[in-house]
Structures are given as structure tokens and as C-alpha cells.
Amino acid sequence: xxxxxxxxxxxxxxxxxxxxxxxxxxxxxxxxxxxxxxxxxxxxxxxxxxxxxxxxxxxxxxxxxxxxxxxxxxxxxxxxxxxxxxxxxxxxxxxxxxxxxxxxxxxxxxxxxxxxxxxxxxxxxxxxxxxxxxxxxxxxxxxxxxxxxxxxxxxxxxxxxxxxxxxxxxxxxxxxxxxxxxxxxxxxxxxxxxxxxxxxxxxxxxxxxxxxxxxxxxxxxxxxxxxxxxxxxxxxxxxxxxxxxxxxxxxxxxxxxxxxxxxxxxxxxxxxxxxxxxxxxxxxxxxxxxxxxxxxxxxxxxxxxxxxxxxxxxxxxxxxxxxxxxxxxxxxxxxxxxxxxxxxxxxxxxxxxxxxxxxxxxxxxxxxxxxxxxxxxxxxxxxxxxxxxxxx
Numbered sequence: 001x002x003x004x005x006x007x008x009x010x011x012x013x014x015x016x017x018x019x020x021x022x023x024x025x026x027x028x029x030x031x032x033x034x035x036x037x038x039x040x041x042x043x044x045x046x047x048x049x050x051x052x053x054x055x056x057x058x059x060x061x062x063x064x065x066x067x068x069x070x071x072x073x074x075x076x077x078x079x080x081x082x083x084x085x086x087x088x089x090x091x092x093x094x095x096x097x098x099x100x101x102x103x104x105x106x107x108x109x110x111x112x113x114x115x116x117x118x119x120x121x122x123x124x125x126x127x128x129x130x131x132x133x134x135x136x137x138x139x140x141x142x143x144x145x146x147x148x149x150x151x152x153x154x155x156x157x158x159x160x161x162x163x164x165x166x167x168x169x170x171x172x173x174x175x176x177x178x179x180x181x182x183x184x185x186x187x188x189x190x191x192x193x194x195x196x197x198x199x200x201x202x203x204x205x206x207x208x209x210x211x212x213x214x215x216x217x218x219x220x221x222x223x224x225x226x227x228x229x230x231x232x233x234x235x236x237x238x239x240x241x242x243x244x245x246x247x248x249x250x251x252x253x254x255x256x257x258x259x260x261x262x263x264x265x266x267x268x269x270x271x272x273x274x275x276x277x278x279x280x281x282x283x284x285x286x287x288x289x290x291x292x293x294x295x296x297x298x299x300x301x302x303x304x305x306x307x308x309x310x311x312x313x314x315x316x317x318x319x320x321x322x323x324x325x326x327x328x329x330x331x332x333x334x335x336x337x338x339x340x341x342x343x344x345x346x347x348x349x350x351x352x353x354x355x356x357x358x359x360x361x362x363x364x365x366x367x368x369x370x371x372x373x374x375x376x377x378x379x380x381x382x383x384x385x386x387x388x389x390x391x392x
Contacts, residue, residue: 004126006175007110008133010073013168014103015137016145017076017161018046018332023146023239024154025221031154032089036222037343043218044343045093047336049100054190054325056104065113066176070169072105077165084158100332102165106172107134108325111309113176128254128306135250135302138243143236146221150232193322198375201368202315203326205266206308208368210334212273212361213301215342216281216354217242218335223280223351228287241291245298253303254310262311263373265303270366272300274359281355315376 021028021043029039079098086092114130145157193199216223220242221235228234256265276297279285285293312323341361345353 002129003175004114004129005132006171007069007113007130008136010069010106010110010168010172011131011133012137012141013073013133013161013164014076014107015134016141016164017080017099018103018335019137019142020145020149020157020161021046022218023142023221023235024149024157025219026225026235027149027154028089028092032092034089035347036219037347038089040218040339040343042089042093042096043214044336044339046096046100047332047334047339049097050104050332051329051336052101052104054104054108054322054329056101064178065109066173066178069106069109069113069176070173072102072109073165073169073172074102075099075105076102077162077169078102080158080161080165084155084162104325104328108328111324111328112320127309128250131305131309132247132250134305135243135246138246138298138302139240140243142243143240146239147232147236150235189319189322190326193316193319193326196316198372198379199316199319199323201372201375202312203323203330205365205368205372206304206327206330207334207337208361208365209266209270209273209304209308210331211338211341212277212358212365213297214335214338215345215358215361216277218339218342219346219354222346226351227290238291238294241294242298245295246302249299249302250305252299254306256303257307257310262307262314263369265307266311266369267366269300269304269307270362270369272296274362274366276300277358277362278355281351281358 083095345357
């Protein structure tokens with residue numbers, strides 16, 4: 001079996017660990033007598049902790065990739081087990097820090113391995129295979145985790161994550177070569193990237209786009225409950241629809257990036273999100289039409305992963321590992337911001353405020369993309385005029 005597909009198994013567990021909380025907001029709230037906004041903060045804690053993953057990656061930069069990837073999955077499994085045993089909402093939030101650090105070691109590391117082992121013309125497609133596990137977690141893991149959480153309590157889902165994490169760790173240890181050649185990420189390289197404006201702006205585009213999506217997505221379960229009066233099965237069905245569309249989006253993004261370029265693909269994604277997010281959150285849709293809207297929203301939104309990563313590697317190929325690590329952190333920074341904005345909007349203005357906040361954030365993402373590409377073009381022109389070559 002190709003290594004990229006085996007790494008995708010680990011990303012499936014990471015996706016389940018991270019995103020299963022989307023379908024567990026109501027069960028967690030009931031377990032600890034918390035509001036949807038308070039329960040949704042469990043996702044925010046995970047996302048904030050994940051932002052520290054580039055530092056962890058830099059500190060482990062000279063270690064074996066097999067050891068780092070396997071260790072990340074073991075740490076994730078331990079955090080999930082502690083979450084299942086959490087006696088309070090605060091303890092549950094604290095356990096998510098371990099889960100996030102483990103995921104932060106695995107996902108960007110797996111992407112860097114895929115980049116190291118692929119040719120430039122196949123890089124986007126190989127990355128789409130590695131990240132297929134994340135989208136598959138949306139299709140199967142999140143809906144099934146939601147169903148189990150509603151039926152048996154959120155703890156059941158966390159125990160499943162812990163068991164699958166250990167299984168994925170064993171598979172990763174067996175699959176990744178111990179002598180795999182790679183370029184270590186150092187704290188110096190991390191610091192240089194963070195202080196290079198066009199690199200930082202390119203990475204942070206991920207944050208604004210993901211934030212727009214999560215203004216609504218974090219609260220999709222409560223939205224379905226409120227609008228249609230559905231419970232476990234109804235919420236699970238919509239999460240399944242969202243996840244199925246995400247799989248197609250993952251591969252569509254890869255092919256589109258190869259065909260028309262990453263930036264054009266990302267611009268189309270931003271515009272589609274600006275259209276669909278307010279519709280999902282605000283429009284008085286029937287259950288069937290709501291399902292169709294969720295398909296378009298998810299298909300377009302989850303198309304962003306591969307073109308954005310291909311774009312980042314093209315901007316600074318010699319810094320690919322650190323750029324991909326920062327991009328993974330940017331995803332969860334977006335999750336944190338989007339969840340926080342969505343929670344604040346829901347608490348103060350209801351679903352109309354949520355839809356408007358998502359629209360504004362999606363348009364901000366488009367403006368961010370245009371600005372970022374202009375910075376990259378300017379940096380390249382400066383590098384050529386000074387004879388220093390491509391910008392670092």
C-alpha cells in the first residue's frame with residue numbers, strides 16, 4: 001500500500017479527534033449543563049493549543065520522522081482517553097491540549113513526508129491523498145461519533161478515538177522508513193518564516209478562510225436541532241452529508257489546482273463560501289434544500305486544502321516543512337476564531353447574526369488572498385531585480 005495512503009489513516013484519526021466535537025456540542029452541553037456556546041469552546045481550546053504545533057515541530061526537527069509521527073498519535077490517544085475520563089468541562093478542555101499537540105506533530109509531518117517523496121507535478125495530488133483521511137473523518141467519523149455521543153454520551157466517541165489512535169500509531173511505525181531523508185525544521189527557520197511578510201500572509205490566508213467556515217460549522221448541530229426539531233439521527237444525517245461532499249471537495253481542489261492554478265481555485269472557493277454560508281445559517285430552507293445547500297457549502301469549502309498547500313510549497317519550496325506546519329496551525333487558529341465569532345454572534349443576535357458574520361469573514365478571506373498574492377509577486381520581482389533569485 002502506498003505510504004501516502006497509510007499516512008492518510010493517521011489523518012483520519014486526527015480528523016476524528018479534532019472534528020467529532022462538532023457533532024458533540026449538544027451531548028457535551030447536556031453532560032456538564034453548559035450552553036452551546038460554552039460546549040463549543042471545547043473546539044476553541046483544541047484549536048488554540050494546535051497553534052503551538054510549529055514550535056513542537058521545530059523542537060523535534062532533527063528527530064526521526066517515524067518517531068515524531070508515531071509519538072504524535074500516541075499523545076493524541078492519551079489526550080482522548082483523558083477527555084473520556086474528564087470530571088468537568090474545564091478538565092475536558094484541558095485534555096484537548098494534549099490531543100492538539102499530538103495532531104500538530106502528525107499532520108504537518110505527514111504532509112512534509114508526502115512532499116519529500118513526490119515530484120513537483122504530482123505534489124498536489126499526493127497531498128490530496130494524505131489529507132483524504134481528514135475528509136474521510138468528516139464523512140464517516142464525525143457523523144458516527146455524533147451518533148455515538150447522542151446515544152451513549154460523548155465519552156464513547158473519545159474512547160473510540162483513543163483506540164484508533166494507538167492502532168494508527170502502530171501502522172505508522174511499521175510504514176514510515178526509519179532512514180527517511182528530510183530537511184529538519186529549526187527554530188531559526190521558523191522564526192525567519194514568521195518574520196517574512198509574504199510567507200506569513202500566505203499562511204494566514206488559511207486562517208481567514210477556515211474562520212469563515214467555522215462561524216457556522218461549529219454550531220451546525222444546534223442549528224439543525226433548532227430549525228427542524230431534529231435530534232440524534234437528524235444531526236448525524238446532515239453531518240454525513242457534509243462529510244460526503246467534503247471527500248469530493250478534497251479531490252476536486254487538487255485537480256483544479258493542477259488545471260487552473262491554486263490562487264484561482266482559492267478565489268472561487270472564497271466567493272462560493274460568501275454565497276453559501278449566509279444561506280445555510282439564515283435562509284428558511286426546507287430539510288431537503290438545506291441538505292443540498294450543505295453539499296455545495298462543504299464541497300467548495302473542503303476544496304481549499306490541497307490548492308493552499310500547493311501554493312505555499314511553490315512560494316517557498318526550501319521551507320516546505322515549516323510552511324506546511326504553520327499552515328496546519330493556521331487551520332486551527334481559524335477554527336478557534338470562527339468558533340468564537342460564531343458563538344458570540346449566536347449569543348447576541350441569533351442565526352441571522354451568525355450568517356452575516358460568516359459572510360463578512362468570507363469576503364475578508366478573498367481580500368486576504370488578493371493581498372497575499374500581490375505580496376508574493378512583489379517579493380519575487382524584488383528578488384529578481386537584486387539578483388538573489390526566488391524569494392525565501
